[in-house]
Amino acid sequence: MALEDVEHCEDFCVHEDRIQRANEKMPDEDELYDIAELFKVFGDSTRIRILYVLFESELCVCDLAQTLNMNQSAISHQLKILKQAKLVTGRREGKSVFYSLADDHVRTIIDQGREHIEE
Amino acid sequence: MALEDVEHCEDFCVHEDRIQRANEKMPDEDELYDIAELFKVFGDSTRIRILYVLFESELCVCDLAQTLNMNQSAISHQLKILKQAKLVTGRREGKSVFYSLADDHVRTIIDQGREHIEE
DNA sequence: TCTATATATGAACAGATATTCATATGAAAA
DNA sequence: TTTTCATATGAATATCTGTTCATATATAGA
Numbered sequence: 001m002a003l004e005d006v007e008h009c010e011d012f013c014v015h016e017d018r019i020q021r022a023n024e025k026m027p028d029e030d031e032l033y034d035i036a037e038l039f040k041v042f043g044d045s046t047r048i049r050i051l052y053v054l055f056e057s058e059l060c061v062c063d064l065a066q067t068l069n070m071n072q073s074a075i076s077h078q079l080k081i082l083k084q085a086k087l088v089t090g091r092r093e094g095k096s097v098f099y100s101l102a103d104d105h106v107r108t109i110i111d112q113g114r115e116h117i118e119e
Numbered sequence: 120m121a122l123e124d125v126e127h128c129e130d131f132c133v134h135e136d137r138i139q140r141a142n143e144k145m146p147d148e149d150e151l152y153d154i155a156e157l158f159k160v161f162g163d164s165t166r167i168r169i170l171y172v173l174f175e176s177e178l179c180v181c182d183l184a185q186t187l188n189m190n191q192s193a194i195s196h197q198l199k200i201l202k203q204a205k206l207v208t209g210r211r212e213g214k215s216v217f218y219s220l221a222d223d224h225v226r227t228i229i230d231q232g233r234e235h236i237e238e
Numbered sequence: 239t240c241t242a243t244a245t246a247t248g249a250a251c252a253g254a255t256a257t258t259c260a261t262a263t264g265a266a267a268a
Numbered sequence: 269t270t271t272t273c274a275t276a277t278g279a280a281t282a283t284c285t286g287t288t289c290a291t292a293t294a295t296a297g298a
Contacts, residue, residue, distance in 0.1 A: 021187045022175045025174065037162075044286075045155040047155075052145050072245070095296065192277085
């Protein structure tokens with residue numbers, strides 16, 4: 001859609017100053033995309049459950065699958081997404097791979113979300 | 120899938136104590152679902168952009184559409200989702216409806232996400 | 239080496255989601 | 269009341285996403 005095609009309301013409603021100010025402080029496209037991508041990772045209850053389990057201690061894929069009562073493949077797929085988002089890290093120990101939380105933002109973000117809900 | 124059907128690894132890998140501890144602290148199904156639902160709302164760059172714009176000042180739907188260069192219907196649909204998640208509130212003034220951030224969790228959550236990315 | 243076990247991954251499919259289009263609703267002005 | 273403008277919403281569609289199934293890879297042990 002071309003910029004000039006965007007419909008807009010009459011003089012009363014358009015606040016040029018506010019629009020301009022908003023655009024100045026807006027992060028660039030790439031960053032907005034990255035932020036949304038990060039929250040997308042938190043936006044699935046299987047992944048939230050994995051993170052909650054890892055709050056307690058590191059676990060291998062098999063433990064995670066058993067705890068969450070899901071098959072190993074589904075867990076592996078989700079772990080891959082969590083790893084790409086740098087929310088978890090894996091460490092191989094023989095045949096097993098143990099996963100743990102990558103940093104403390106995970107906890108903070110989930111806690112904030114939980115706080116928002118409980119209002 | 121029945122519980123007994125879940126595949127699991129041999130003695131080495133299963134850590135019953137850890138699994139039990141993890142399950143004890145796990146929020147119940149409803150809450151896990153709600154948390155995921157909330158983050159799902161943050162997991163879309165259009166909605167993130169709307170929230171960033173509202174960081175600066177309240178705006179009517181038309182202003183939002185123009186600022187983000189999107190059509191009014193798309194913005195209205197997204198505002199509905201944001202409103203349901205109690206992230207924004209609307210106030211009618213004549214023909215226009217002005218939207219603003221519902222509370223400060225919005226800022227905190229997005230800031231935390233941004234922090235995590237910039238590492 | 240060959241076998242068994244733990245994890246990873248590609249393909250397929252079902253279900254969810256964002257945008258667009260058309261239209262309805264709500265409010266103000268004529 | 270009728271018209272006009274701002275917003276809301278249902279339906280349709282294209283795209284994306286999570287799970288499953290089958291299979292590949294990696295490691296340890298025989």
